[in-house]
Amino acid sequence: MCGIAGYWNSDGASPDVMTLAGMVAIQRHRGPDGYGWHVDHERGLGMAHTRLAIIDLDERSRQPLLSANGEIAVTVNGELYDFQKIRADLYARGDRFRTKSDSEILLHLYPRYGIEGTLSYLRGEFAFALFDRRSDTLFLARDRFGIKPLYYYADQDRLIFSSEMKGIFAHPDVPRSFSEEGLFHQLMQTQVPGTTPYTGIRQVPPGRFLAVRRKRNGGFHIEQHTYWDADFPLAGEWRFTDEKDAIERVRASLLDAIQARLVADVPVGCYLSGGIDSCSILGLAAACRQDPVKAFTIGFDDAGYDESPIAKRMAASTGADQDIMMLRGEDLYTSFVDTHWHTERTIYNTLGVAKFLMSRHVRDEGYRVVLTGEGSDELFAGYPGFRRDYFLRSDQASGSHHERRLQSSNALFRGAMLSENEIDNSALNALCGFTPSSLQPWLAAGSDVPALLHPTIRASLRGYDPGGAIAETLSADRIRGRHPLDIAQYVWIKTMLEGQILTWGGDRVDMAHSMEARPAFLDHNLAAVAFQIAPDLRIREGREKHVLREAMKGLLPEELYNREKFAFMAPPAHRNEEKSRAFSDLAADFLSDEAIEEAGLLDRQGVRELERRRRHPSGDQAELVRIDALLNHALGVQILRRNLLSSDLPAKAKRLALQKEQTPAAS
Secondary structure (H helix, E strand, O other), X not given: OEEEEEEEEOXXXXXXXXXXXXXXXXXXXXXXXXXXXXXXXXXXEEEEEEEOOOOOOOHHHOOOEEOOOOOEEEEEEEEEEOHHHHHHHHHHOOOOOOOOOOOOHHHHHHHHHHHHHHHHHOEEEEEEEEEEOOOOEEEEEEOOOOOOOOEEEEOOOEEEEEOOHHHHHOOOOOOOOEOHHHHHHHHHOOOOOOEOOEOOEEEOOOOEEEEEEEOOOOOEEEEEEEOOOOOOOOOOOOOEOOHHHHHHHHHHHHHHHHHHHOOOOOOEEEEOOOOHHHHHHHHHHHHHOOXXXXXXXXXXXXXXXXXXXXXHHHHHHHOOEEEEEEEOOOHHHHOHHHHHHHHOOOOOOOHHHHHHHHHHHHHHOOOOEEEEOOOHHHHHOOOHHHHHHHHHHOOOOOHHHHHHHHHHHOHHHEOOOEOOOOOOOHHHHHHHOOOXXXXXXXXXXXXXXXXXXXXXXXXXXXXXXXHHHHHOOOOHHHOOOOOHHHHHHHHHHHHHHHHHHOHHHHHHHHHHHOOEEEEHHHOHHHHHHHOOEOHHHHOEOOEOOHHHHHHOOOOOOXXXXXXXXXXXXXXXXXXXXXXXXXXXXXXXXXXXXHHHHHHOOEOHHHHHHHHXXXXXXXXXXXXXXXXXXXXXXXXHHHHHHHHOOOOOHHHHHHHHHHOHHHOOEXX
């Protein structure tokens, strides 16, 4: 795993090397093991790379990499699994390699198969930039689920790309401000796919690539292409309807995904909570290894949210070497500001801070790689909202019974994972046939957002429909004619998985401390199986992830095999006096009347009213959870504005680049 950055001047002017160096130096946390840059002076293109050595620790693997004839340049962030097989096949065809790096296969696949053919070969989590001098084309590509980030900014003069937005902000000509719509979505939690909170900065969406070419009169022509999407079949056309067949395919595919991700030239550990997902990963990883697996667990001082007791029993059953990091409520606001420097977006729950602290602990323990359980809920219908949509939208006679059961058993997560009231959005209803339950809590929070916005911004966004903005980005061809459960899972994959779980809950807090997380469930070969499993094998008799439970039955402790999905979240501030006080200490700085007025983003009276509602709630647990989330977002907006959007960021990046240990080497 690494960090990449670069920019292309539309007039062909040679990029400034110090600016290029600063763009990766500001991301040095992503890769402290080496720095490199390449400038094509004739074409006006520069690429840079900061490296975390996981595969092939040799210095010769320093990036950017150039083809033997110098016509192709590539810089890569991520891991490409099965690269050994691809190398062997290409070697048999006459290709010769200069390094042992997995990234070098791109220089050999692309001339043979083109960009789409190359992407079809790749397995893993990755984002890369590839420049073809012959066609004067820059390709920006991202993995199928969006595990690895890739952002870009384009105007008439230049196109800039980076693994993190701070790398783009390190360029002095990029505006550093919230967009109005981006600010709205930061306060309500759910981003519009493909967008960011900031003016002019976009994401390369998961499963897509950009083909960028210069226009004759300045600027760039940018084409976006889809090479992969979550492919749920039409209702009734599922391939796996036999339970035994589905169980065997899931077990074999998951084992294969884990084996691929255990390959590294450094030690590999596992994250372990008390859920089926991480326990399955640990159990299969332990079966593949001859030595004990290092298992890292987060524990909370709130028994309602602490899963460490179950995790202990799972670790003991596999002979794992368990390491438990216990966190107090106030610990989660101590690092709230530092976490936002890395997430570059607001977070509704301090789980992101907990994972930030855990990645630091993992690094300090000498580990750079862990396997994680993210993606299981998306593939096997684990979240309570999926069950809600399955029972209420599938003509299930017992729908109302299961709805009551869901609301009761998920009381802690109402207001976040479940909305306490039905929320309808006309645009989503028109597209999906219903408003997916996974979006309803955030649409409910969206009704509180206008009161938090500065009056000028509020007036500009009057009538704005956040649900409609999300619906416009979703593929109708992948939704219409599908089963309600498939629709619910698809919408979550395109919104919450990429925009939340894999960003502030994944890459950004993991790589904050040069720690690589490998989510084995998000292997696209396993996903291809999961998408074809009939809904009644994913949810059976009200129980989620039925087929996965059965596939892992002999591996899981009995209590875990029978346990209902428990969302892994940190305790909200309202549940803990010390944590609430820690929040208030931060708010006294970032949400003071003076700070709010100076930033010009929020409405002072709106923030004060929200604080009053938390002190004197008129509703139930769900309202308090939603208020906590809104206050976290408001605090996060102010933190991001002060620290990330600071006008001295380009100067800070150059200072880092000038430090001797940060100076990159030319390729």
